[in-house]
Amino acid sequence: MASYVALLRGVNVGGVRLAMADLRSAVADCGHTDVATYVQSGNVVLTASGRRSPVRLAAEIRAAIAARAGIEPRVVVLRAAEWDDLVDGNPYPHVTYGTRLHAVVAQELFTDAQRRAALEIAERVREGGSRDELTIRGRVAYLHLPDGMGRSVLAEKLGRSRASGHQDATARNWRTVLALQEMLHR
Template structure:
């Protein structure tokens, strides 16, 4: 059965490093046999359809293809449209009332629990807040991610050791849900 997926590439086209033109990413996905390919923005968001139902295998194959094509490693997460919709639906913050730049989701390569972030003194960062979901972390940053001290604390290497993680603002979360609807 064909499913729709989003590929979330980590850390590309930022500060002139790891350039992956979206047209070439679409070509790579096509060469891997995927269909219905589209990209969103220049920051590593691609949507495609596939008969393969193994997100981890799809991500690994895409990582290998990107490394062959561009000569550098890029962490990739592949998530089904239904998963992306479930993450959006489970948002613990009032997304409809917030600007897209105020709310972010960090997608993780594997499940995480709140205990991983227990060392973060959440009260110290108020009014910023975070909640852990299913392979996702929701961050409310009223002044945006660029000014968020909580985001900096949550992204410390010690807290994210062994994780593949990539963040998207709420506007992108909603757009990817829309693009992966079947």
């Protein structure tokens, strides 16, 4: 039995609604156990029998949500150990306010071209006076946003950039990241 975290992109924002009870049922319908959600933004912790690839799990969960709720959000899945690596890889340990640090998680590693595009955006934004910071490690882009997500020019530009790969990824604030880690290890 292995534990995973699944992150849905874009649910319960912008008119795309998914009840967490429906999400839990859809994941359980895939044969997974210990299914638990955290807040209303599409965070799921689950136990899967046997070793399954995160990519396969993401596809299964997406299909189950489509069958149950008629929507097909992007789904990113990581093993518990990968989530622990995400937490341990935090390049901004001095940031203690959980909504000023975000992890933008992709299913696959960011490519060199995506990294370059994202870092160029970050550099231009900083030249414009922003205090926002970006570090990319593997499949995770860490955003330190001292003025918050809602005021972040960096987050807005990355979210609109196809070249940076952020449109295919999903962001979680650090408070959520740590809560999911705790759920994974219960």
